[in-house]
Amino acid sequence: MSKFAVEHVKRVHSVVHDRMGADCIGAGNRITRSWIRCLNEYQLNPDSCAEPEVVAPIELQERQERLADVQAVAKVEMANLYQQLAGSGYAIMLTDREGVLLNYFGDPAFTHAASKTGLMQGAVWSERVQGTNGMGTCLVERRPLTVHQDEHYLSRNIGLSCAAAPIFDHEGELVGVLDASGESRLAQQHTLALVSMSVQMIENRVFLHQFRHDYILRFHNRPEFVGTLSEGAIALSVTGTVLAASRAALSLLGYTYPGEIVGRDVCELFNITFPGLVDSSTRRAFHPVPIFEVRSNARFFAVVYQPVTGTGMGSGARRPQRGAARLGAPAAEADALDALHHGDPTMRANVETAKRVMERNVPIVLLGETGTGKERFARAMHLSGSRASRPFVAINCASIPESLVESELFGYRAGAFTGASKDGQRGKLLQANGGTLFLDEIGDMPVALQARLLRVLEEREVVPLGSETPVKLDIRVVSATHCDLTQKIDSGAFREDLYYRLQGVAFTMPPLRERQDRGALIRQLVFEESDAGSPVEVDDRLLDLLERQRWPGNLRQLRHLLRTMIALRETDRLGVHDLPPELRQGLADAPPIAQPAAAQATAAPAAVLGGKPAEGLNPFECAEREVLLQELKRHQWNLSGVARELNISRNTLYRKLQRLNIEHPDKSLFH
Numbered sequence: 001m002s003k004f005a006v007e008h009v010k011r012v013h014s015v016v017h018d019r020m021g022a023d024c025i026g027a028g029n030r031i032t033r034s035w036i037r038c039l040n041e042y043q044l045n046p047d048s049c050a051e052p053e054v055v056a057p058i059e060l061q062e063r064q065e066r067l068a069d070v071q072a073v074a075k076v077e078m079a080n081l082y083q084q085l086a087g088s089g090y091a092i093m094l095t096d097r098e099g100v101l102l103n104y105f106g107d108p109a110f111t112h113a114a115s116k117t118g119l120m121q122g123a124v125w126s127e128r129v130q131g132t133n134g135m136g137t138c139l140v141e142r143r144p145l146t147v148h149q150d151e152h153y154l155s156r157n158i159g160l161s162c163a164a165a166p167i168f169d170h171e172g173e174l175v176g177v178l179d180a181s182g183e184s185r186l187a188q189q190h191t192l193a194l195v196s197m198s199v200q201m202i203e204n205r206v207f208l209h210q211f212r213h214d215y216i217l218r219f220h221n222r223p224e225f226v227g228t229l230s231e232g233a234i235a236l237s238v239t240g241t242v243l244a245a246s247r248a249a250l251s252l253l254g255y256t257y258p259g260e261i262v263g264r265d266v267c268e269l270f271n272i273t274f275p276g277l278v279d280s281s282t283r284r285a286f287h288p289v290p291i292f293e294v295r296s297n298a299r300f301f302a303v304v305y306q307p308v309t310g311t312g313m314g315s316g317a318r319r320p321q322r323g324a325a326r327l328g329a330p331a332a333e334a335d336a337l338d339a340l341h342h343g344d345p346t347m348r349a350n351v352e353t354a355k356r357v358m359e360r361n362v363p364i365v366l367l368g369e370t371g372t373g374k375e376r377f378a379r380a381m382h383l384s385g386s387r388a389s390r391p392f393v394a395i396n397c398a399s400i401p402e403s404l405v406e407s408e409l410f411g412y413r414a415g416a417f418t419g420a421s422k423d424g425q426r427g428k429l430l431q432a433n434g435g436t437l438f439l440d441e442i443g444d445m446p447v448a449l450q451a452r453l454l455r456v457l458e459e460r461e462v463v464p465l466g467s468e469t470p471v472k473l474d475i476r477v478v479s480a481t482h483c484d485l486t487q488k489i490d491s492g493a494f495r496e497d498l499y500y501r502l503q504g505v506a507f508t509m510p511p512l513r514e515r516q517d518r519g520a521l522i523r524q525l526v527f528e529e530s531d532a533g534s535p536v537e538v539d540d541r542l543l544d545l546l547e548r549q550r551w552p553g554n555l556r557q558l559r560h561l562l563r564t565m566i567a568l569r570e571t572d573r574l575g576v577h578d579l580p581p582e583l584r585q586g587l588a589d590a591p592p593i594a595q596p597a598a599a600q601a602t603a604a605p606a607a608v609l610g611g612k613p614a615e616g617l618n619p620f621e622c623a624e625r626e627v628l629l630q631e632l633k634r635h636q637w638n639l640s641g642v643a644r645e646l647n648i649s650r651n652t653l654y655r656k657l658q659r660l661n662i663e664h665p666d667k668s669l670f671h
């Protein structure tokens with residue numbers, strides 16, 4: 001151990017064990033708290049030399065797809081941030097909520113050193129694994145922070161300076177962290193401000209994108225700030241019900257949780273009716289109009305943007321109707337279910353059955369692989385039925401932290417516990433009252449919570465925390481899962497009684513590779529991803545290529561690819577040349593999905609170089625394999641050269657070679 005490391009370890013122990021020491025570190029108590037967690041709770045050795053923990057490539061891909069919306073926007077912001085910090089030795093990183101590094105933009109000067117500490121895609125930077133660090137500690141503290149040099153817990157990380165800010169979704173849930181890390185001597189004071197601004201930009205853009213098919217009220221207390229980074233945004237349904245609010249909107253209006261305003265009518269927030277708001281916004285040609293907040297009478301300036309139409313719901317389907325009844329389906333929304341398919345027989349049968357059962361108060365379960373459209377199906381049922389003007393509330397049962405379950409689901413009364421909001425909080429169950437509750441990933445719900453949920457569903461009432469008065473519940477419950485619930489019941493991970501309570505009718509969403517309407521679906525996705533006013537087309541060769549793929553990530557994966565291609569396109573007609581280079585070859589070579597599995601394996605591109613053919617690899621991996629083989633050939637199998645060229649560490653390169661079945665023509669040379 002170096003003298004420096006010995007000193008560091010001593011200091012960590014003295015800070016944790018001795019309050020005097022803690023006061024001495026002068027770094028604010030977030031670091032002290034974190035060090036205490038690292039030593040006492042995670043029992044980490046400050047001088048640990050353990051290899052960085054890296055998730056398997058397939059897991060990384062799944063995690064990236066789960067955060068596809070955020071990632072697509074974040075990539076652009078990361079590139080911007082990287083440019084602003086260029087030359088100062090920084091790497092910009094995005095992690096998910098578990099601290100797994102999803103994206104990495106590295107300054108070449110720093111990348112090599114960084115990979116030694118584990119700053120690379122797939123590495124886990126949670127506090128539990130890497131001790132006090134920008135990303136991991138930010139995930140725990142849930143606020144922007146810096147971790148500078150020897151504030152890091154592990155002595156091997158004290159060469160770093162990190163500035164990290166948390167990214168939240170519109171439901172206030174933490175989804176990840178954006179971080180800029182560099183070598184300490186180059187650390188810049190304003191980095192944290194830049195990172196925080198980028199996060200705000202990411203959150204705003206994700207919000208505007210996710211709710212682009214709804215009305216969006218964008219406002220600020222100064223007219224010139226409408227449309228800027230600091231504006232607030234509220235998504236509204238066709239009847240003016242608040243569907244969601246951005247963080248800035250909540251803060252401008254003085255609320256803490258989205259649940260405090262979601263489900264309310266916009267006229268309960270501002271002293272103007274929804275049709276009045278839309279009319280004046282349109283009449284003023286989208287110049288901000290003054291509106292007044294109901295509680296404080298504070299003046300704001302607002303613009304209401306119309307939904308981007310073209311989801312198959314018909315143009316104009318979402319125009320607000322003057323005095324539209326709060327209950328009763330807007331007629332034009334009735335085809336939301338029909339718009340889910342373009343002739344695929346399985347989906348058509350699902351839609352027809354859904355229409356028959358959805359008003360009958362029968363619980364519904366949606367089954368299917370990830371990304372096959374379960375949530376979209378649930379939303380379409382909601383929009384097509386009599387509850388369309390009431391809230392649709394989605395809960396991801398797998399991701400609610402144990403400690404928040406109670407208040408998130410059931411809500412609490414004002415002052416129910418220390419730290420509770422003074423106005424109390426309506427839980428998600430009550431937010432959904434009158435509408436639909438969508439329980440996503442139901443198979444992953446913690447068992448303790450299953451019992452409580454069962455009771456609520458049976459009694460049809462909720463008692464918020466700190467209250468004794470039950471509130472009546474009237475919700476339509478739709479659940480979804482990608483796992484086999486009967487297997488979970490057998491293993492004791494899922495309650496049988498809850499299973500029968502949730503499953504009245506089950507629908508199975510066909511995977512994309514089995515859908516017979518793939519061509520029309522691709523066109524539909526391209527249309528949805530195009531900006532209003534500049535529609536993008538797909539040429540026949542590209543369409544044919546895309547139709548023939550197996551799409552393990554289903555519609556979500558396809559949408560993600562199309563979004564990237566549209567963002568980077570040169571003209572409004574997408575062709576094969578718009579495919580990312582690493583995919584072009586792989587997609588072109590991949591076998592058509594109509595072939596039986598055995599045939600596909602043999603049809604996968606056999607490597608000209610590199611030993612074993614690419615058996616069992618998906619098209620993306622085949623593409624990656626091809627690119628790697630070309631690079632290896634170009635560098636005459638000099639691994640250091642290839643690693644440098646690809647901006648990855650030698651370790652990562654080794655792992656890739658193994659995963660992609662690449663061997664040197666002369667095997668001994670790799671070892």
Ligand SMILES: Nc1ncnc2c1ncn2[C@@H]1O[C@H](COP(=O)(O)OP(=O)(O)OP(=O)(O)O)[C@@H](O)[C@H]1O
Pocket residue numbers: 339340341368369370371372373374375376377440480482521524525555556559
């Ligand atoms: N019929 C459809 N037409 C166009 N896009 C669709 C359709 N169905 C789903 N999608 C798109 O596919 C993506 C994934 O859909 P969705 O989130 O509903 O899938 P899911 O099965 O609920 O996924 P997960 O199991 O991971 O929660 C979304 O971008 C959604 O808009």
